[in-house]
Amino acid sequence: MTYGEFAAVRGVSFDVHDGDLVTIIGANGAGKSTILRSVMGLLRPRAGKILFRGEDITAEPGYLRARRGISLVPEGRRILPDLTVEENLRLGTYVLQDAGEVAAELERAYSLFPQLRARARQRGKTLSGGEQQMLAIARALVGRPRLLLLDEVSLGLMPTLVEQTFQTIKELYRQGATILLVEQNARMALSVATRGYVLETGTITLSGTAAELAADPKVKRAYLGG
Amino acid sequence: MLSGYVVTVLITIGIYVILALSLNMITGYAGQISLGHAAFMGIGAYTSALLYTRAEFSFWPAFFVAGLVAGAVGAVLAIPCLRVREDFLAITTMGINFVVEATFLYVPFFGAGMGIGGINPPRLFGSEISKPGFLLLVTGVIAAVIAVDRWLIRSWIGLAWAAIREDEEAAGAMGIDVVRFKVLAFTLGSAGAGLAGSLYAHFLTFIMPVNFGFGQSIVILSMVVFGGIGTLRGPIVGAIVLGALPEISRPAMEYRTLLYGILLLMLMRYQPDGILGERSLLVRGWHALRQQAAPMKN
Numbered sequence: 001m002t003y004g005e006f007a008a009v010r011g012v013s014f015d016v017h018d019g020d021l022v023t024i025i026g027a028n029g030a031g032k033s034t035i036l037r038s039v040m041g042l043l044r045p046r047a048g049k050i051l052f053r054g055e056d057i058t059a060e061p062g063y064l065r066a067r068r069g070i071s072l073v074p075e076g077r078r079i080l081p082d083l084t085v086e087e088n089l090r091l092g093t094y095v096l097q098d099a100g101e102v103a104a105e106l107e108r109a110y111s112l113f114p115q116l117r118a119r120a121r122q123r124g125k126t127l128s129g130g131e132q133q134m135l136a137i138a139r140a141l142v143g144r145p146r147l148l149l150l151d152e153v154s155l156g157l158m159p160t161l162v163e164q165t166f167q168t169i170k171e172l173y174r175q176g177a178t179i180l181l182v183e184q185n186a187r188m189a190l191s192v193a194t195r196g197y198v199l200e201t202g203t204i205t206l207s208g209t210a211a212e213l214a215a216d217p218k219v220k221r222a223y224l225g226g
Numbered sequence: 227m228l229s230g231y232v233v234t235v236l237i238t239i240g241i242y243v244i245l246a247l248s249l250n251m252i253t254g255y256a257g258q259i260s261l262g263h264a265a266f267m268g269i270g271a272y273t274s275a276l277l278y279t280r281a282e283f284s285f286w287p288a289f290f291v292a293g294l295v296a297g298a299v300g301a302v303l304a305i306p307c308l309r310v311r312e313d314f315l316a317i318t319t320m321g322i323n324f325v326v327e328a329t330f331l332y333v334p335f336f337g338a339g340m341g342i343g344g345i346n347p348p349r350l351f352g353s354e355i356s357k358p359g360f361l362l363l364v365t366g367v368i369a370a371v372i373a374v375d376r377w378l379i380r381s382w383i384g385l386a387w388a389a390i391r392e393d394e395e396a397a398g399a400m401g402i403d404v405v406r407f408k409v410l411a412f413t414l415g416s417a418g419a420g421l422a423g424s425l426y427a428h429f430l431t432f433i434m435p436v437n438f439g440f441g442q443s444i445v446i447l448s449m450v451v452f453g454g455i456g457t458l459r460g461p462i463v464g465a466i467v468l469g470a471l472p473e474i475s476r477p478a479m480e481y482r483t484l485l486y487g488i489l490l491l492m493l494m495r496y497q498p499d500g501i502l503g504e505r506s507l508l509v510r511g512w513h514a515l516r517q518q519a520a521p522m523k524n
Contacts, residue, residue, distance in 0.1 A: 040399055066401035074399070080392040091389050094382070095401040143401070 012204050013048075014197050016147065016180050021173040023181040023189040023210070025223055026199035032182040033075055035199075036149045039180070040072040041065040052147070067095050069146030073139075073153060077132040081125035085116055085135055088124055092139035105142040112168070113138050130161040137168065147178050154185045166192055186223035190214045198223075233357045237429055239469035240364035241422050246449040246461035247371050248418025253447070254456035255384065256411035257391025258307065259316045262323030263419055263446050268438025270296040270420025271427040272330060275342040278428075285348035289424045296420020297413045304412035308405055311394075323440050330435035341434035345427050364425060371418055375458060378414075387411060391456075441483055448486040451493055454503030463502055 012035060016022045026032050037043045039050060041062030050058045057065055080088050089109055093102040110117035113134045119127060127135060133153060140148055150169065154162040162185065170192045173179055183189035190196055190210045198206040198219060206213065213219050228236070249263045270292035277283035277291060303322050310318055330336045347354050348363065355363065378384050386407045389397035398404050427433050445468070453464025468486070472479040499505040 042395055042399065062395075062398040063401050063403050066399055072399050074396065078393060078396055080389060080396065082392055083388055087385060087388070091385055091397075091400050091402075094386070139400075 012199070012202065014204065014207070016178060019176055019178055020195065021169070021177075021179045021181065021193050023183055023193035023196045024199050025183055025186040025189050025196060025213075025219075027222075028184060029201075030199045031202040032184075032199055033151055036072060036151045036180070036182055039065075039147075039149060040070060042072075066143070069095075069144070070149065071140040071143055071145035071147070072149040073136045073151060075151040075155065077129065077136045077156075079124040079127075079132050079135050079139065082123055084121050084123055085127070086120045088135055088139050089116075089142055092142040095143040101144075102142075105144065109138040109142050112141070130157060130164075133157060133161070133165060134168075137165070141172070145177070147180065148172070150179060150181045152182060152184060154183065154188060162188060186219070187225075190224075228358070230357060233361050235470065235473045237357070237361050237364055238473075239466055240361065240368060241426050241429070242446070242449060242465040242469045243368050243462055244364075244371055244422040244425070245419055245446045246453070246465040247368075247375060247458075248415045248422065249446050250415075250450050250455065250458075250461040251375070251378070251418065252411045252415035254450060254461070255379070255391065256387040256408060258408060258411060259312065260319040260412075260415075261316050261440070261443050261447065262319035262321075262326070263415070264438045264440070264442035265323040265326035266296045266300055266416040266419035267423035267426065267442070267446075268326055268330060268433075268435070269299050269416075270423030271433050271438065272336055272342070272423075273420065274424035275345045275427045275433055276336075278345055279342060285346075285424075285428055289348075289421065289428075292424035293417045293421040296423065297417030300416020300419075301409055301413040303416075304409045307412065308408055320440060320443075323438075323443055327435050327439050330438065336435075339435070341432055342427075343432035345431050345433070347428055347431070360429060367421060367425065371421075372458065374414075379458075383407065383410065444483070444490070445486055448490050450500075451490060452500050454500035454506060454509075457503060460500050460502045464500065 012031070014022070014024070024032055024035065034043060038045050041057070041060060041064075045058070048058070049056060052065070052068060052070065057068065080091070083091070086106070089106055090102065093105050096102055096105065110120075115131055116135060116138060119131065124132065124135060137150075137153065153165050153169070157165065166188050169179065169181065173192070181189055181193060190213055193210040196208065196210050196213045197204050198213065206216065206219065208216075214224070245263065245267060249260060252258050252260050252263075273295040274285075274288040274292040277288040278285065283291070307315055307318055331339060336342070347360060349355065350359070386397065386402045389400065389402055390404055390407055394404055423438070426437070430437075449464035449468045450461045451464070452468055453462065454460025468489075471485075472482050478485055493500060497503075497506055499509075501508055503509065
């Protein structure tokens with residue numbers, strides 16, 4: 001099943017299958033965030049098509065895509081700083097309609113990230129960088145997304161937290177989530193992904209399974225430091 | 227008993243409390259700056275006055291229709307406000323205020339410069355209500371506005387407004403229809419201003435365009451900002467303090483606009499959360515005191 005196909009001005013085309021963990025790696029400024037923001041509907045591509053579960057959603061605004069089950073963890077941990085942790089999470093459940101589901105999803109998020117439970121009544125901005133990242137991921141998860149978009153989740157985190165965040169991503173994948181992961185940290189990304197694309201200045205130059213990409217000499221030289 | 231003068235002042239303050247609370251829904255909760263709130267007060271006042279003097283409506287239906295009309299106009303005028311943010315929104319809403327005031331001033335149907343007179347106070351059980359009765363009516367309307375305010379804030383609407391205020395793009399990515407909630411804020415806030423305008427018209431018994439000008443909008447905004455924008459207590463306390471000030475001191479009355487202008491400047495520079503907002507000196511001091519007192523109890 002094809003989850004989405006995206007063709008930007010540069011002729012970027014890729015797809016994410018149900019239950020897949022796909023990564024797009026590339027240097028800073030290669031256009032990775034642009035792709036995710038276009039899939040979420042925060043940017044309109046000038047040409048090309050975005051298909052989600054067989055339907056053309058290219059012209060659909062972001063809030064309707066969110067209701068279809070697309071969820072973005074934006075770059076730079078953009079949580080709502082003046083709202084409490086719980087309010088942030090409740091907003092993540094906005095796409096669910098049933099009050100019972102909301103409570104169950106909040107509980108699931110708190111058991112996945114116990115630190116957040118302890119800070120439920122604190123304002124988002126009082127959390128540490130790592131905790132804010134957890135909140136950003138949790139907020140995306142509580143809406144039970146069909147497709148989770150992760151934009152540079154490792155950026156600016158301490159190495160131990162990077163490790164922890166990728167463990168979480170792996171766990172989510174094992175539980176059946178469909179994930180599109182955009183990363184500068186190619187080594188980490190390829191270690192968790194099933195398939196990958198290499199993006200260079202707005203064009204996809206290479207694609208394959210994560211193992212194939214990790215073994216590719218060009219990828220090794222450019223992104224894996226050897 | 228309260229003297230007639232004190233009751234008059236209290237009614238005026240009460241009407242300002244309604245105006246401040248309704249502006250707070252738009253600017254405080256939904257985060258959409260408005261420099262034209264008096265326009266909607268004017269639309270309510272003129273609707274009520276015209277229905278009463280020309281269409282033989284009694285006060286009560288005129289009062290509710292005033293709220294509906296102001297709310298509906300607010301919803302329509304929200305549309306040009308949707309595409310602009312912050313400073314452009316401030317200028318757009320200011321422009322709306324000037325257009326509305328000019329319409330009252332130049333269109334003969336609205337009484338032009340002469341305004342509309344002969345608007346009597348409400349009648350209840352066959353006789354005009356007394357001034358203390360009017361004060362009771364204003365208090366009842368305030369209570370209703372506070373009840374609606376609390377209900378909104380505890381519902382999804384309040385949470386959606388907060389998300390839009392903090393990060394409009396993130397709110398959209400979470401599935402919130404930003405346009406719908408912004409229009410809702412402008413509609414409800416404008417309806418509240420319309421109700422206040424109707425009370426104002428039937429209290430003063432005559433209205434003129436100048437009552438609903440840009441200066442009046444600044445007075446209302448000053449009250450919200452002074453008390454603490456985005457809280458319930460802030461606009462209430464702001465309206466009471468700044469509404470009473472010109473009555474207590476003569477110079478404050480004469481230099482009112484100047485005083486409020488300076489006050490807004492000082493607040494933005496030193497206390498952007500007002501006197502009772504979350505980060506204000508008073509509220510932070512109060513929390514600090516309580517935290518110091520807490521260990522002593524144990």
